[in-house]
Amino acid sequence: MATNVKVVGTDLRQVTIKVNPGTYLTEILEQACAKLKVPDNKFLLKYKQRQLDLSQTFRTSGLIPGARLELVVRANTPTVVNVALQLPSPESGLFPPHGRVSEKLPSDFTIWQVLRQFESGKASAGKNLNITARGVPLTSNGTQAGSGQLYYEIPNVIVEKRTLSTFVDFQKTLSQLGYNSGGVLMRLSFQKTDRPLSEAMREIEEYFKSDEPETAGQQTERASAGGAPTNTSESSAAPSEAHPPAPEVSAPTGTASEPLTTQEPLATPDTTGVGENISPGHRPVTIFSAPTSSTPIAALRSDAEEDFAPDISHAKAHQKLLKSLGENKRLPSDREIEEKAAAEEARVAAIRSIKIKVRFPDNFSAEWTFGPEDTGASLYSEVRGIMANNSTPFRLLLPGARTTIKDDASSKLIKDYRLSANTLVNFTWDDSVPADIRQQPFLKSSAAGQAQEVVVPEVPEIEMKSGEQSAPVQAPAPRKDGDSSGFKKPKWLKGLGKK
Numbered sequence: 097m098a099t100n101v102k103v104v105g106t107d108l109r110q111v112t113i114k115v116n117p118g119t120y121l122t123e124i125l126e127q128a129c130a131k132l133k134v135p136d137n138k139f140l141l142k143y144k145q146r147q148l149d150l151s152q153t154f155r156t157s158g159l160i161p162g163a164r165l166e167l168v169v170r171a172n173t174p175t176v177v178n179v180a181l182q183l184p185s186p187e188s189g190l191f192p193p194h195g196r197v198s199e200k201l202p203s204d205f206t207i208w209q210v211l212r213q214f215e216s217g218k219a220s221a222g223k224n225l226n227i228t229a230r231g232v233p234l235t236s237n238g239t240q241a242g243s244g245q246l247y248y249e250i251p252n253v254i255v256e257k258r259t260l261s262t263f264v265d266f267q268k269t270l271s272q273l274g275y276n277s278g279g280v281l282m283r284l285s286f287q288k289t290d291r292p293l294s295e296a297m298r299e300i301e302e303y304f305k306s307d308e309p310e311t312a313g314q315q316t317e318r319a320s321a322g323g324a325p326t327n328t329s330e331s332s333a334a335p336s337e338a339h340p341p342a343p344e345v346s347a348p349t350g351t352a353s354e355p356l357t358t359q360e361p362l363a364t365p366d367t368t369g370v371g372e373n374i375s376p377g378h379r380p381v382t383i384f385s386a387p388t389s390s391t392p393i394a395a396l397r398s399d400a401e402e403d404f405a406p407d408i409s410h411a412k413a414h415q416k417l418l419k420s421l422g423e424n425k426r427l428p429s430d431r432e433i434e435e436k437a438a439a440e441e442a443r444v445a446a447i448r449s450i451k452i453k454v455r456f457p458d459n460f461s462a463e464w465t466f467g468p469e470d471t472g473a474s475l476y477s478e479v480r481g482i483m484a485n486n487s488t489p490f491r492l493l494l495p496g497a498r499t500t501i502k503d504d505a506s507s508k509l510i511k512d513y514r515l516s517a518n519t520l521v522n523f524t525w526d527d528s529v530p531a532d533i534r535q536q537p538f539l540k541s542s543a544a545g546q547a548q549e550v551v552v553p554e555v556p557e558i559e560m561k562s563g564e565q566s567a568p569v570q571a572p573a574p575r576k577d578g579d580s581s582g583f584k585k586p587k588w589l590k591g592l593g594k595k
Contacts, residue, residue, distance in 0.1 A: 099161035101154075103128035103141070106167055106386045107458045117155035120258070121148055122274045128167060133535050137272055142166040145389060150274025151256070168388045170271070172545075174202035177270050178279035181214050183225075184286065190223050196281075203276050207253060208266040208304055210282075227251055228300070230286060231293035247289060248296030254283040261287065263303040378481045379464055383539070385547035386459035393552050447510050451518045454479055454492065457525065458538045460547060468510050476503040479523070482543040485533055489526035494519070 098116045101124065105111075111131040113124050121141060129136035141148045143165050148157060159165075180198040182188075188195025197214055205213070208228070215227045231246030253260040255273060260266060270280070289296070387393075428436070445468075452475065453463040464478050472492075480486040492501040494513070501513065501521065509515050525534055537544070 101159065101161075101163045101165055103132075103165045103167055104390055105132045105134065106139075106169065108390065115154045117153065119154045120274070121150040121152055121154070121157055122272065124154075124165070125150060125167075128165075132167070134167075137269065138170050139167050140170050140276075142168050142388070150276075151280070152274070166388070166390060169385070174204040174271070175276050176200050177203050177275050177277065179210055179270070180279065180281045181210075182281060182283045184284055187225060190225075201270070203271040204269050206267055206269050207260055207273075208263075210270070211251060211253070211266075227284070229293075229297065232288060246293040248291045248293050249286045249288055250296075252285045252287050254285070255280060263299065267303065378478055381478065381482065381543075382463045383482070383543055383547040384453075384461045384463070384550050387550070444511055444514065444516065447516055450510060450515050452509070452515070452521055453518070454521045454523055456523045456538050457534065460539055460544070461550075462543075466509055468508065470509050471505045472501045472507050472509065472513075473503055473505045475501060475509065475521075482539055484537055484540050488529050488533055490529070491524045491526060493522045493524055495522060 098114060100112050100114050103111050103113060103124070105128075109132060111128055113127050113131075115124060125139065125141055126136045129139060141150065143159060143163060147168075148159075148165070177200070178198060179201050180196050182194075182196045183191065185195075191197055199213065199218065201210060201213060211227045215225050228251065230249040230251075232249050233246055250261060253266075258273075260268070270276075273280075291299075447468065449465050449467050451463055451465055453461050454475075455461045462479070462482060464475075466474065475492060479490075479492070493499065494501065499513070501507075501509075507513065539547075
């Protein structure tokens with residue numbers, strides 16, 4: 097029975113995805129990211145603060161019809177997945193008794209990289225496995241026919257109930273298939289095609305040309321180290337031999353250390369980019385990432401009902417306020433007005449620095465420190481320094497009064513706008529900005545890579561002393577003399593009733 101789920105993006109946009117019981121959660125993620133126009137390899141799905149296993153179907157995931165899923169940013173650090181490959185015959189006879197090979201690989205490995213790793217990595221144990229470059233001659237009734245030209249035999253990888261049999265499918269990573277931890281079993285088979293082996297090799301170079309420079313570099317290092325060019329595991333050890341401290345680190349051997357060593361050249365640009373300046377010539381900035389949940393953290397706290405019950409101190413404060421408002425007050429004189437204005441100017445002049453946090457449309461935020469001489473143009477310049485589209489017009493608004501900070505060098509942030517403490521400023525697009533630009537990533541890649549989570553401090557609980565608890569206010573006891581109407585009898589009238 098078909099139903100639908102709702103997916104909320106990081107910018108609080110919401111899309112509806114139609115699903116059936118056999119729909120994989122990876123398909124839901126791909127369709128949602130396509131509608132939100134964001135890359136699906138950088139996000140995960142969460143349901144009620146729980147990360148979903150994308151390898152499951154809608155039936156087995158435990159989701160209810162109409163569930164509200166959250167799109168959260170995937171971590172840049174890959175995780176380790178235990179991958180087992182079931183080989184067909186006759187290759188299965190090389191690995192008794194089950195005919196399969198297994199190895200721990202990073203979750204950002206593509207299916208093609210997984211096949212190449214099993215083909216020439218440590219898991220093959222030096223045995224000759226040909227998985228990605230198989231060629232068979234054309235046969236007819238079991239005998240060779242034609243000119244003897246070799247035709248490409250493409251691998252078919254079956255993962256649970258999904259079959260991956262094209263070069264486009266082989267470009268998907270383990271994480272995109274939903275495998276970020278644990279283990280997965282892949283069943284391998286081969287299918288004959290009508291493409292010659294030479295044409296298939298050229299097509300492989302076009303689809304996987306991003307992997308070719310890495311392979312060529314490894315072969316160069318193996319040649320300089322004197323190693324055999326047929327083993328990928330030896331190529332991963334060649335860079336470690338060029339550096340003196342590397343042998344001490346790579347001394348332990350294991351199945352998990354080999355693929356991670358091969359991945360080190362790919363992870364190097366991410367670690368070096370964090371320490372670089374976002375925009376040269378600009379002041380230091382702190383980038384905060386968007387919240388991963390649509391529910392505010394304050395709403396998740398559990399408060400006691402006694403904290404909201406009024407006591408006698410609240411009643412006394414309210415009576416005192418009413419009494420002060422009912423009293424006549426003298427208007428301030430000209431001298432008092434001048435003294436108040438001078439005190440305000442002295443307070444503003446004593447401010448040396450303030451912190452301004454700008455909140456962007458994608459819920460990311462950035463914080464800078466400004467001084468007394470900084471103007472609105474300084475703030476606009478810092479914001480443009482981290483924007484991906486820094487030529488688009490925008491406005492910066494102060495919360496509450498909706499005052500717009502002008503992009504000019506004449507208005508001072510502290511003196512003219514009276515900013516005296518940590519201030520939050522909201523970013524708003526100009527009305528002339530088209531919708532396609534608004535949906536693009538807001539921050540530069542270098543700025544988004546430095547984003548850190550907002551740390552909310554825990555508020556300590558204050559226990560109320562026993563003497564501070566309020567006591568109920570008792571009503572005054574009625575007077576015994578006279579009746580309930582408040583009329584007091586005179587003495588001469590009291591004596592008339594006596595006999």
